[in-house]
Amino acid sequence: MATGEAIAEVGRDFIRDIVQADLDGKRHSTVVTRFPPEPNGYLHIGHAKSICLNFGIAEEFGGRCHLRFDDTNPTKEEQEYVDAIEADVRWLGFDWGQNLFHASDYFERLYQWAEHLIRVGLAYVDDQSQDDMRTARGTLTEPGRNSPFRDRTVEENLDLFRRMNAGEFDNGARVLRAKIDMASGNINLRDPVLYRILKAPHPRTGTTWSIYPSYDFAHGQSDAIEGITHSICTLEFEDHRPLYDWFLANLPVPSKPRQYEFARLNITYTVLSKRVLTTLVRDGHVKGWDDPRMPTLAGLRRRGVPPGAIHDFVKRIGVAKANSVVDANVLDFSIREALNKTALRRMAVLRPLKVVIENYPDGPGEELDAVNHPNNPDAGSREIKFGREIYIEREDFMETPPKKFFRLSPGMEVRLRYAYFITCREAVKNAAGEVVELRCTYDPATRGGNAPDGRKVKATIHWVSARDSRPAEVRIYNPLFSKPYPTGGEGFTADLNPQSLEVLGDARVEPALAAGSNSAEPVQFERQGYFVHDPESTPDRPVFNRTVGLRDTFAKEVTQS
Secondary structure, three states: OOHHHHHHHOOOHHHHHHHHHOOOOOOOOOOOOOOOOOOOOOOOOOHHHHHHHHHHHHHOOOOOOEEOOOOOOOOOOOOOHHHHHHHHHOOOOOOOOOEEEEEHHHHHHHHHHHHHHOOOEEEEEEOOOOOHHHHHHOOOOOOOOOOOOOOOOOHHHHHHHHHOOOOOOOOOOEEEOOOOOOOOOOOOHHHOOOEEEEEOOEOOOOOOEEEEEEHHHHHHHHHHHHHOEEEEEHHHHHHHHHHHHHHHHHOOOOOOOOOEEEEEOOOOOOOOHHHHHHHHHHHHOOOOOOOOOOOEEEHHHHHHOOOOHHHHHHHOOOOOOEEEEEEEEHHHHHHHHHHHOOEEEEEEEEEEEEEEOOOOOOOEEEEEEEOOOOHHHHHOEEEEEEEOOOEEHHEEEOOOOOOOOOOOOOOOOOOOEEOOOEEEEEEEEHHHHHOOEEEEEEEHHHHHOOOOOOOOOOOOOOOOOOOOOOEEEEEEEEOOEOOOOOOOOOHHOOOOOOOOOEEEEEEEHHHHHOOOOOOOOEEEOOOOOEEOOOOOOOOOOOOOEEEEEEOHHHHHHHHHH
């Protein structure tokens, strides 16, 4: 078991308190948790909370955590999702070792247990249509009605169930239901479906089965078979807990786990509904499950978010019993905190404006020293090229600036990062009256960015050499939704943010950034934010995704628009 100091490092919550009490009270000698995803989509940031909780508790208390795929619906499951889920769990730093399981491993035992319920009079085959069953189920204020097939004999139910399994009936013609209480105040106990006919090949069992267990029937029993001690799930399963316990009480299971619920993760400007995420991908609103705008772990990884930031975020939001909404800035803060410590600094100009330094000599220019990380001397420094022609950020120049604009304007002197003081003398315009070039002069005595006479400037701007920088594409990602609380239902597309992606095709970057086209390590573009190479990047045409800005501007922009 982990030491008290180790647990204190992580932070206590009510689930960890329960686990500790169970160990102290000798209810369990070993903690066994599980992360049980359905392989019908990619994992998202909400799943990360569950992954960190289940694997984290097992690690802290010296137990083990199983990775179990609840693969009970073969029509929606794909190997792509299985591979992606395993990659995401490993990316977060967790390993299930030999404890990889599938609900389909237990299909034969689940089937035998279904027959057991029939034999003891607690399950029956129902011929009603789905619509009739739905109507007869009742409402939150009205009890349900018994099925006309509820009183079939054990022999008839066994015969029909076996024929369902043999493939004699069409999909949807019959189901097997538990016989509990159609008048229960908990709708989940109103004779829930245990098996449905589904003639579809399963990725792991092939065509062995024509019937498949429901999630509720497979889930708790899989926990029991694996000896799970703490079945941890989100609050939407709280009303399912009496059904979970009913199955355990009425089946000859080898162990009896307990279910505990915690608040699911909700984040502003984000939808975590798997159905919505699937629709976004299927209908082309995003470019796949790993689109950097998606809240999937694959999307966050492609955007350059380090796993340590996810761990920090999960720790910050904690584990609570009541649902709430977390501000997206909390996640961005964790990302910035992680990247600020590790990301090397580089210069890139996203919207370039050419500057000609008229009194700087023609020729190859010179090399200047630039630090790789201001707070980490061990990161060293690099040499950057400086010459007569450079690019600066277009927004760093204004021809007629307001009073508190301290960057470049006619007659204004600024410092070029690591280089010299320059003064703007003239703005060159095209036929349309647009500024296309600046004519400036520099002070040779200010090499390195300091004036020997002690004079000060109020702004330092970044730049790249026109001669030595490389063209690049930069993708600026903003939240996928424009409202802090977007619609999660059918009308979600109305809340999509039309400015969720801005592609800057004419950016210029330091040569070293282009050379590292295969690097997965994010860097900080000075004064811009944190960026990472996209997998589509090449040495000839580097592509960068913005991971996060240096500060939040999106919410302010949305409010003002």
